[in-house]
Amino acid sequence: MERAIPTQYSQSDKKDAGASSELNGLFDGMMRKPGRPGQASQAPAGESTSQTSSCSVMESWREERTRSVEDNEISLPSLAAAYTSILRGLGEDPQRQGLLKTPWRAATAMQFFTKGYQEKIIDVLNDAIFDEDHDEMVIVKDIDMFSMCEHHLVPIFGRVHIGYLPNKRVLGLSKLARIVEIYSRRLQVQERLTKQIAVAITEALKPAGVGVVIEATHMCMVMRGVQKMNSKTVTSTMLGVFREDPKTRDEFLTLIRS
Ligand SMILES: [Zn+2]
Numbered sequence: 001m002e003r004a005i006p007t008q009y010s011q012s013d014k015k016d017a018g019a020s021s022e023l024n025g026l027f028d029g030m031m032r033k034p035g036r037p038g039q040a041s042q043a044p045a046g047e048s049t050s051q052t053s054s055c056s057v058m059e060s061w062r063e064e065r066t067r068s069v070e071d072n073e074i075s076l077p078s079l080a081a082a083y084t085s086i087l088r089g090l091g092e093d094p095q096r097q098g099l100l101k102t103p104w105r106a107a108t109a110m111q112f113f114t115k116g117y118q119e120k121i122i123d124v125l126n127d128a129i130f131d132e133d134h135d136e137m138v139i140v141k142d143i144d145m146f147s148m149c150e151h152h153l154v155p156i157f158g159r160v161h162i163g164y165l166p167n168k169r170v171l172g173l174s175k176l177a178r179i180v181e182i183y184s185r186r187l188q189v190q191e192r193l194t195k196q197i198a199v200a201i202t203e204a205l206k207p208a209g210v211g212v213v214i215e216a217t218h219m220c221m222v223m224r225g226v227q228k229m230n231s232k233t234v235t236s237t238m239l240g241v242f243r244e245d246p247k248t249r250d251e252f253l254t255l256i257r258s
Contacts, residue, residue, distance in 0.1 A: 067117040079107035113148050113155075116185030121200050124179060128172040129204060137248070139163040140176045141256045149220050150187035158216030158232070160184075161256040164201055165208040165241055165248065171201070190216055190235050198237040209240030211252045 083103035087094045094103065141161040149156050160180045183196045198212040213236045222229055241248045 067114075069118065072111050072118075076104070076107055076111070079110065080104045083107055113146070114186055116182045119182045121179060121182060121204070124175055124182065125171070125204050128175045130170050130172070131168060132166065132170045133168065134166050134170055135208075137163055137165050137251060137255070138170065138173075139252065139255050140173055143177045143180050145180055145184045145193075145214065145216065147184040147186070147188045147190075147193060147216075149218055150189060152220035152224075153187070154219040154223070156188065156190060156216050156218050158214060160197065161211075161213045161215075162197065162201065163211045163242070163252040163256070164205065165210075167206055167208045169205045169207070171205055176201070190214055190218075190233055194235040195237045198239055202239050207240065209238070209242035209244075209248060211239075211242040211249065212237045213253075213256060 080103040083106045084094045087099060087102065092099060094100075139162070141159075143160040143162065145156075145158050145160045147156040148154070162176050162180075179197055179200050183193055183200070194212050194214050198210045201207065201210045201212075213234065215232050215234050217232055221231060221233075238249055242252060243249070
């Protein structure tokens, strides 16, 4: 995930050619979903298995909440104890006055940085999908994003640009930012984050196409390693007409730069 040179639109250029058929698969998978009462918050196990085989990112949609508020309370003491060990391991004195409360603060902060584990996409989408005959591209750009690199546990931050071409269904605009929030507040790699956002929108809306571009700074690159202060990593996922039709893709890319 670390790149000295920003890679632009690498995924749309050379990623697996099977993705458009994956998209159709996604549509099928989604169409079965809303009709069935009682399954809004829990996907049957068999379904998630079949999705996983076609693309590992699909499971994200069906991922259950992995952490609850109660879990946070229960795990806080052990998390704090772990931070005390870290302080000792760094050669510090955890009893030093300035550090006395640091393990608890750090543990609480880390739980906040990863609060996306406490939420599910399906909860966000409830009551936010509207039938609408709008068939022009919808773009929300410059969505602030704060995440944590899963390799170094240091921040990744940047901006997310999302576009989709509706197919009779639109999503409340603020919900796009909420989807970004849920996936970014987890341990991540930028490539996966990009794809998870695009897949969630695809599954929720069955649009004609989705484009997601993330420009981000990785503190693990900036503060260590190559120490390139201004390097940005750019990733993109293009699905449906955003992948198949260069004109649609170009329109999206032009609009997010304007
Ligand atoms: Zn890293």
